[in-house]
Structures are given as structure tokens and as C-alpha cells.
Amino acid sequence: AAFQDNFLIGAALNAGLTQDKDPRMSALIAKEFNSITPENCMKWGVLRDAQGQWNWTDADSFVNFGTKHKLHMVGHTLVWHSQIQDEVFKNADGSYISKAALQKKMEEHITTLAGRYKGKLAAWDVVNEAVGDDLKMRDSHWYQIMGDDFIYNAFSIANEVDPKAHLMYNDYNIERTGKREATIEMLKRLKKRGMPIHGLGIQGHVGIDTPPVAEIEKSIIAFAKLGLRVHFTELDVDVLPSVWDLPVAEVSTRFEYKPERDPYTKGLPQEMQDKLAKRYEDLFKVFIKHSDKIDRVTFWGVTDDASWLNGFPIPGRTNYPLLFDRQLQPKDAYFRVLDLKR
Numbered sequence: 001a002a003f004q005d006n007f008l009i010g011a012a013l014n015a016g017l018t019q020d021k022d023p024r025m026s027a028l029i030a031k032e033f034n035s036i037t038p039e040n041c042m043k044w045g046v047l048r049d050a051q052g053q054w055n056w057t058d059a060d061s062f063v064n065f066g067t068k069h070k071l072h073m074v075g076h077t078l079v080w081h082s083q084i085q086d087e088v089f090k091n092a093d094g095s096y097i098s099k100a101a102l103q104k105k106m107e108e109h110i111t112t113l114a115g116r117y118k119g120k121l122a123a124w125d126v127v128n129e130a131v132g133d134d135l136k137m138r139d140s141h142w143y144q145i146m147g148d149d150f151i152y153n154a155f156s157i158a159n160e161v162d163p164k165a166h167l168m169y170n171d172y173n174i175e176r177t178g179k180r181e182a183t184i185e186m187l188k189r190l191k192k193r194g195m196p197i198h199g200l201g202i203q204g205h206v207g208i209d210t211p212p213v214a215e216i217e218k219s220i221i222a223f224a225k226l227g228l229r230v231h232f233t234e235l236d237v238d239v240l241p242s243v244w245d246l247p248v249a250e251v252s253t254r255f256e257y258k259p260e261r262d263p264y265t266k267g268l269p270q271e272m273q274d275k276l277a278k279r280y281e282d283l284f285k286v287f288i289k290h291s292d293k294i295d296r297v298t299f300w301g302v303t304d305d306a307s308w309l310n311g312f313p314i315p316g317r318t319n320y321p322l323l324f325d326r327q328l329q330p331k332d333a334y335f336r337v338l339d340l341k342r
């Protein structure tokens with residue numbers, strides 16, 4: 001937590017980590033970070049089964065871990081189109097339930113979940129990823145049934161349940177042009193209706209070269225201009241060749257495992273360690289420059305082995321996106337970032 005005077009430094013924790021089994025890992029988390037986010041265990045489809053029954057085991061152990069180590073805690077996430085059962089939205093015959101019925105389910109969900117941890121979680125990612133890659137509103141079940149109200153109502157309910165919680169909208173690719181502007185438009189529209197929102201989460205799943213930090217800086221400034229506190233909520237740097245901008249001929253094999261798309265299975269060469277360190281240094285320079293606007297920078301994981309990027313979008317890849325390696329050791333990137341504070 002070297003950036004105390006700038007912003008919180010966070011990490012997403014998977015359920016295994018919060019069981020406090022490995023004392024070395026728990027000590028590392030408590031020393032290096034002062035904020036935590038649950039990677040999966042507070043998502044609708046993980047917390048509840050298709051019948052709506054709750055299983056609190058992992059969510060409770062997350063909160064107990066944070067309490068024990070005196071960490072700031074962020075809830076993730078109340079309303080998202082992904083990791084949620086279809087049964088929430090549909091009747092047995094496959095038709096959609098009514099807007100009123102879905103509104104009732106949303107109320108019950110947010111009241112129960114945010115209510116249970118009221119006073120413990122400092123902030124919530126209330127709505128996650130409502131803008132589509134086509135820059136229109138994402139065509140999710142939520143949006144199909146409730147329109148904009150799914151966002152407006154989620155924030156309003158969360159604010160009623162826990163009036164002291166910092167409420168955020170969270171999305172990916174909004175550190176670049178296109179989705180940034182679409183998101184600003186959406187937020188302006190909802191703020192005009194009086195929606196209680198306090199923060200904006202830029203997930204920050206970035207590449208080793210893209211987007212350029214100048215783009216990221218533009219987003220920080222633009223979102224702060226809306227009167228929102230800015231958070232980097234899921235930061236990591238993908239070091240592998242991207243499969244999103246493959247030549248047309250190769251697009252159909254995008255999700256197939258190919259060795260040439262996974263070149264560092266035996267370790268990350270020094271040249272790439274340097275590149276990663278430089279990328280992180282550039283990112284943190286911008287964060288520090290704008291620390292009057294930024295509340296928190298959270299990494300999406302602690303050590304490289306646990307990163308979702310080892311399996312996305314192709315299972316079985318070996319990736320190196322974080323500051324700590326597979327042996328829990330700080331990488332060059334870690335030292336380069338910390339040097340900025342010296």
C-alpha cells in the first residue's frame with residue numbers, strides 16, 4: 001500500500017485466497033494492498049442457484065478476511081448480464097417475465113446482498129458492463145425487459161439500502177475512445193434523472209501496447225468532469241499476442257489454442273519483463289498525475305497464476321499480467337511502480 005497519499009491500492013481475491021490458508025499469501029495481501037474486491041463470489045449466479053437459494057460461504061469469508069486485515073472492501077457486482085442464470089429472466093416456456101416481476105427480483109437481490117454487508121463494504125460496483133461493444137446499450141436480458149430503468153433502479157435501491165456506500169458504474173474498454181463517449185452519454189442521461197451515482201470504474205484490462213496512456217488520461221479527465229470519482233477496478237496488462245485483431249483469414253480460429261499465440265510458456269523473457277515494467281510505470285505516472293480525481297487502483301488478482309487472462313479467450317495460455325509472479329515474488333514491474341514513490 002505504497003500509494004496511501006495518492007489512492008487506495010487494491011486486489012481482486014478469488015475464493016481460495018480469502019480462506020486465509022496460506023499465511024505467506026495473506027501476509028502479502030495485507031502488506032501490499034489496502035483494498036480488496038471479490039473476483040467472483042458476490043456475483044448473482046455464484047451466490048445463488050437457479051431457484052434463487054443463497055450460499056453465503058465464500059462471500060462471508062471474503063468479508064471476514066477484509067475485516068480481520070482491516071482492508072477497504074468493494075462489492076462486485078449487484079447487476080450484471082453475465083454469471084447469472086437465465087431462469088432469473090424467463091418463464092418455464094422461455095418467454096420473458098414482466099418488468100414488474102424483474103424489478104421485484106432486483107429489489108430482493110440488492111436488499112438482501114447489500115443489506116447483509118451494510119457498513120462493511122465501503123463501495124459497490126452497482127451495475128457492470130451495460131454498454132455493448134457496438135456502442136449501443138448492451139442487448140442484455142436486463143435491458144430487454146427494463147430498458148434504462150434497470151440501471152436507474154439498481155442505483156436507487158442500493159442507495160436506499162446502504163446510503164453511505166460509494167456507488168459505482170463499472171465497465172471495460174472505456175479507457176479508450178468509442179465506448180468512453182457512449183458511456184458518458186448514458187451516464188449523463190441517467191444523472192439527469194437524478195440517479196444516485198458517486199463513482200466510475202474503469203476496469204483497465206489493457207494490452208502491453210494499447211491503448212496509449214494518452215487515451216487513458218483522456219478518460220480519467222472526461223469521467224471526472226461528470227462529477228464522479230474515478231477508480232481503476234480491474235487493472236491487468238495482457239502480454240500475449242491479441243486474438244482480437246487477427247487477420248481476417250485467422251479470425252475463425254480465434255478461440256483455438258495455437259502455440260504461436262502462447263509464446264511464453266517457459267517464462268517471460270527479460271525483454272518482455274522490461275516492457276511490462278515500462279507499461280506499468282507509464283500507467284502509474286498518469287494515475288499519480290491525476291490522483292486528485294482517482295480514489296483507487298485495483299489489480300484483477302495478486303499473482304500471475306491466478307489471473308483470468310491465463311484462460312481468456314483461449315483456455316490454457318500462460319500469461320503474466322500482474323505485479324507478482326507464480327512464486328509470490330515481486331516482478332520488475334512492481335519495483336518500477338514503487339520507484340515512482342521514491
Ligand code: G3I
Pocket residue numbers: 039040082083128172203234308
Ligand atoms: O468454479 C468453477 C469450477 O468448479 C469449474 O470446474 C470450472 C470449469 O469451467 O469453472 C469454475 O468457474 C469459473 C470461475 O471463473 C472461477 O474460476 C468460471 O467457469 C469462469 O467463467 C469464471 O470466470 C470469471 C469471469 O469473470 C466470468 O465472466 C473470472 O474468474 C473473473 O476474473 C472474471 O472477472 C470479470 C469481472 O467480473 C468483470 N469484468 C471482466 C472480468 C474479467 O472477465
